[in-house]
Amino acid sequence: MAPNAQPIDWFPLWLSLRVAALATLLVLILGTFTAFILSHKEFRGKNLLDSLITLPLVLPPTVLGYYLLVVLGRSSPLGHFYESVIGHPLVFTWQAAVIAAFLHSAPIYIKAARAVFEGVDYRYEWAAFSLGASEWRTFWKVTLPLARRGLISLATLAFARSLGDFGVTIMVAGNIPGRTQTLSVAIYDAVESGNGQLARLLVLIMSVAALLLLWCASSVTSSGTLLASYRGLFRKYRAASVSGA
């Protein structure tokens, strides 16, 4: 490191980790629930819900960010409610970055977790039902433990993805150094301001962190790849069509 370099500001890294951790927690709770409903229940508008969940994957971050600003902004009912409860507006705070990161990682998590749940052999659940177990107990004692490996692996991926959000974050949380500047935003900032050295360092940190997380995720699942959970999905469909005849 050159002697004239400024001391490195580690705040963006810690903020990113905190934001990603909270977003992952949200994804784990809401995403797992949604994925289970999608995989086990038939209801009207299921395809519409599925499309809505997929939408953030295909929309540009600017569009998503715009929507979030509209929905969570100070003049919106939701933003107004948040402000009256918490005491400060939601947008352009690190909490808004959590929501941005959540939106970035939830779609992929839900889609893959649905496949994981569908890959759990329905006979285990049927066996539990026929013994007299309620759906709730079956979910906690049978389905969830059997899906656990897959879900943990997916949570790791969700964490990695939350860490990497840029577009939505900068739209709704802004780029306030020391307050809302996450790692990916800090990289953008460093490049913009011509601080190539800092940019290189942050890019390196980001890459190593992402690689480590992916490695963790793949060593959690025995079969190693995300594709394996999709294979489970096809197996289940085949089994269902055989037993239907």
Added chain:
Amino acid sequence: MINARLIKRFSPGRESAAFELNIYLEAPAGITVLFGPSGAGKSLTLNCIAGFAKPDEGRVLVNDEIYFDAASGVDIPPQRRRCGYIFQDHALFPHMTVRENLLFAATVADHTHLSGLQRRRRVNELLENFQLSDLAARKPAQLSGGQKQRAALARTLVADPRILLLDEPARGLDRPLREAFYQVLKDTRQRLKVPILLVTHDVEECLELADFICLIADGRILQCGARNQVLERPASVDAARTLGIFNILPAEITALDPGRNHSKLKVFDQLIEGPYLPGHLLGDHGFICFRESEAFVTQNSPKASSNQIELRLLAAEPSSRGMRLRLQHDVSVTISATDYQSIRGQTHVKIEIPASAVWFVPR
């Protein structure tokens, strides 16, 4: 007593043809074997009774309690039907030990109102009964096929089921394990006195276990009745074919004598004597059925005995009980290896069918 009238239709899908299950089934205490080829609707029947599939029409009664009635909209959830269901691959929870599997069943069976201590006692009792005490701490993956089978049965019995449903329980077990499992199942039948519905397409299993047999093919019941009734007196040529233990030959009734309990049937220009055939008329065309095990090959003796048919010998294959001769018209008989020596080289063999083994089904 299970009493089920089930109608369920499937419209043709991309990979499946249209299918309709339409059956009426009664199963008293004891083992009722649902026998038929794969895709006949056997497993679907079990699922309808257990509440995992919903019939379009019909009703399901178990011990006079309504589980399902399409007309009045009653549909008791599977949790409250108390059906002990043994799935094809046991479905023991892989993340629990054998004891935990049984304890889970004891805990969720809320109709038993047992305290924690009583539950553990009941689990221990069953573990002991099924010789699983030493294996109680193992996970299902560490068990052999036969042990898994016993554990699955023990787990369903913890919940004190009203009926037992078994979907090809012995599939994948080798012969000694099969026999052992049959014994366990027979003991269970003695002890439990509940209706047991067992699905199989293995005729040996059917012969071994059945008190009652329901022949089912293509979504319909071909014949339902006491074991010997179905095994000796098939109701139709389809029933005889489904069971797969009969030789079937076209025949015409040429004489009927109820007084002497006697009949004559013409089979390929040869006359075969049989018992009186109630419900049929002189000149009726149909088929005679006789079991492979009841026909035998006669030596080329000069004395012409009756009830013989001469058939061309197509092939001879060694089987578990000697040599199995495949004859013309899809007839096969099994003879001992020494008997085979005496007819070796012949192009035609005469088989004799005892009059008592002859059964006639209409076309």
